[in-house]
Amino acid sequence: MKDCSIKYLSEKIRNREITSEEVVRYYLNKIEEKEKNIDAFLLVQKDEALKKSKEIDDKIKRGEKVGKLAGIPIAIKDNICTKGVKTTCASKMLEDFIPPYDATVIKKLQDEDAILIGKTNLDEFAMGSSTENSAFKVTKNPIDITRVAGGSSGGSAAAVSADMVPLALGSDTGGSIRQPAAFCGIVGMKPTYGLVSRFGLISFASSLEQIGLFSNKVEDNAYLLNILAGEDDFDGTTVKELEKKDYTKDIDAGIKGMKIGIPVEFIEEIIDPEIKEVIFKDIEILKELGAEVEEFSLPLLKEGLAPYYIISSVEASSNLARFDSIRYGYRTKYYENINELVEKSRSEGFGKEVKRRIMLGTYVLSSRHCDEYYNKAQKFRSKLKKDFKEVFKKYDIIIGPVSPVLPFKIGEKCKDSTMHLSDIYTININLATVPALSMPGGKSKKGLPIGIQLIGDQFNEDKIYKVAYALERKLALNF
Amino acid sequence: MSISKNDIIHIAKLAKLKLDDEEATIFAREFENILKQFKTLDKLDLDDVTMEKPNVSVLRKDVQKKYEIEDLYINTKVMRETSIEVPKIIE
Numbered sequence: 001m002k003d004c005s006i007k008y009l010s011e012k013i014r015n016r017e018i019t020s021e022e023v024v025r026y027y028l029n030k031i032e033e034k035e036k037n038i039d040a041f042l043l044v045q046k047d048e049a050l051k052k053s054k055e056i057d058d059k060i061k062r063g064e065k066v067g068k069l070a071g072i073p074i075a076i077k078d079n080i081c082t083k084g085v086k087t088t089c090a091s092k093m094l095e096d097f098i099p100p101y102d103a104t105v106i107k108k109l110q111d112e113d114a115i116l117i118g119k120t121n122l123d124e125f126a127m128g129s130s131t132e133n134s135a136f137k138v139t140k141n142p143i144d145i146t147r148v149a150g151g152s153s154g155g156s157a158a159a160v161s162a163d164m165v166p167l168a169l170g171s172d173t174g175g176s177i178r179q180p181a182a183f184c185g186i187v188g189m190k191p192t193y194g195l196v197s198r199f200g201l202i203s204f205a206s207s208l209e210q211i212g213l214f215s216n217k218v219e220d221n222a223y224l225l226n227i228l229a230g231e232d233d234f235d236g237t238t239v240k241e242l243e244k245k246d247y248t249k250d251i252d253a254g255i256k257g258m259k260i261g262i263p264v265e266f267i268e269e270i271i272d273p274e275i276k277e278v279i280f281k282d283i284e285i286l287k288e289l290g291a292e293v294e295e296f297s298l299p300l301l302k303e304g305l306a307p308y309y310i311i312s313s314v315e316a317s318s319n320l321a322r323f324d325s326i327r328y329g330y331r332t333k334y335y336e337n338i339n340e341l342v343e344k345s346r347s348e349g350f351g352k353e354v355k356r357r358i359m360l361g362t363y364v365l366s367s368r369h370c371d372e373y374y375n376k377a378q379k380f381r382s383k384l385k386k387d388f389k390e391v392f393k394k395y396d397i398i399i400g401p402v403s404p405v406l407p408f409k410i411g412e413k414c415k416d417s418t419m420h421l422s423d424i425y426t427i428n429i430n431l432a433t434v435p436a437l438s439m440p441g442g443k444s445k446k447g448l449p450i451g452i453q454l455i456g457d458q459f460n461e462d463k464i465y466k467v468a469y470a471l472e473r474k475l476a477l478n479f
Numbered sequence: 480m481s482i483s484k485n486d487i488i489h490i491a492k493l494a495k496l497k498l499d500d501e502e503a504t505i506f507a508r509e510f511e512n513i514l515k516q517f518k519t520l521d522k523l524d525l526d527d528v529t530m531e532k533p534n535v536s537v538l539r540k541d542v543q544k545k546y547e548i549e550d551l552y553i554n555t556k557v558m559r560e561t562s563i564e565v566p567k568i569i570e
Contacts, residue, residue, distance in 0.1 A: 097554055100546060233539055309517070321494075326565055341566055355496055358496065359491065364517075366493065376520045379525040383528045
């Protein structure tokens with residue numbers, strides 16, 4: 001099943017060569033077998049998935065038209081709202097929260113007859129890089145279960161990597177799709193800000209975050225993006241009247257003559273020799289495939305960490321102010337008055353990392369410090385965007401590493417630090433709102449996956465997929 | 480930059496969070512380190528850069544949508560008919 005493309009599998013279901021129920025049962029069995037060791041899911045919708053698969057099979061039998069994802073299971077990160085199905089953000093604050101509506105991406109999946117198989121684990125409110133910050137469980141890396149799956153979308157990445165589901169959705173605010181994809185040896189795409197609707201994504205940092213997708217293969221990723229991309233009346237930041245692209249079209253056209261840049265700032269920062277070796281080997285492969293690869297300098301790339309954490313913490317403190325425990329959410333047992341109710345509930349309902357970021361954002365936004373930090377960070381962001389625009393006048397895509405470190409052991413990294421140097425290659429992409437894909441670029445001596453990141457200009461996902469497809473075929477890696 | 484425990488307690492109040500003494504002490508120490516890193520922005524010349532402002536309205540249309548009352552209040556702890564019960568606000 002893992003070697004079948006999604007397009008091929010859905011055609012087989014449509015042509016009645018295999019039933020959707022058989023496909024769903026295959027993945028449910030995998031979940032049954034592997035989940036106890038991986039802890040990727042917060043909820044598995046076994047009965048609902050089987051019921052839906054039978055409905056799809058019946059529709060096909062009756063000769064009715066079915067969608068492009070007919071009968072294909074997909075897992076959803078648990079910060080994306082699913083009507084009538086718990087959506088917890090892996091937080092005690094939303095442990096019992098049941099959304100009264102579906103996110104737009106969920107509606108799109110359902111319109112194409114996809115089957116929602118479960119909700120996946122994450123760092124609480126998507127704040128973290130290891131999925132160790134979940135209030136409920138720690139997701140393990142399927143390639144080595146003593147190591148983290150990455151984060152914050154660690155559950156979705158691990159579920160796809162362990163073959164418990166062929167596709168999954170995540171969200172990426174500073175690398176939360178790309179880094180876990182790299183750690184788990186799969187493909188993860190963060191599309192351009194505004195290409196995919198964020199309506200129904202529980203907000204953490206609204207100007208940075210983007211819903212994105214996980215798959216085993218590049219082509220499946222492009223196939224799914226075809227379905228998810230597009231304007232949405234419910235998300236005013238989705239881009240209007242954008243030309244609709246077919247990301248699978250000409251994906252195999254090759255990369256001869258394409259211009260690829262690699263920032264020297266990325267190379268200088270690579271400390272791990274194994275990661276460096278893989279990146280340089282991949283550069284040689286891209287050259288062999290006919291691309292022109294050259295180094296260039298973008299000095300601001302070294303400075304993104306501070307502005308990223310300033311902007312994301314400010315937006316987090318504002319977005320998470322809505323959790324007052326009055327209308328919904330965790331409520332403390334004992335309180336004297338309304339102030340105590342709100343303060344105690346928030347203090348007990350949020351985990352340490354979430355509280356730290358709320359505090360940091362509140363501090364930065366307080367009148368004395370707004371100009372000192374926030375306005376400077378916004379200026380940095382404007383300059384970075386302009387610099388990226390200039391770079392993309394010269395190059396079709398930029399490449400670089402995803403993470404400066406290999407998947408680390410569970411509990412190894414200090415949890416008491418908000419600013420993570422491990423985010424250094426991914427955060428600038430969110431600040432610049434451009435798309436980027438993470439894919440397996442090689443392996444370490446111990447067999448751990450090493451990711452490579454392909455970055456494009458705004459709305460140039462098609463170019464990224466083309467390069468990724470060519471590289472994937474040449475590398476032919478298996479984990 | 481020095482951040483005192485009292486500064487932290489003040490910020491916590493603004494953020495509607497309650498911290499005990501130990502938590503406030505830890506936060507104060509962590510904040511000092513983080514703010515030191517934030518200061519790296521000072522070495523960049525950003526004076527001539529203008530801040531980007533959205534050039535389009537990002538507000539969606541104000542469209543009325545009907546929900547079943549049971550769906551809307553599905554997560555509410557205590558209801559009295561169509562009202563949410565909360566503790567007394569005015570003593």
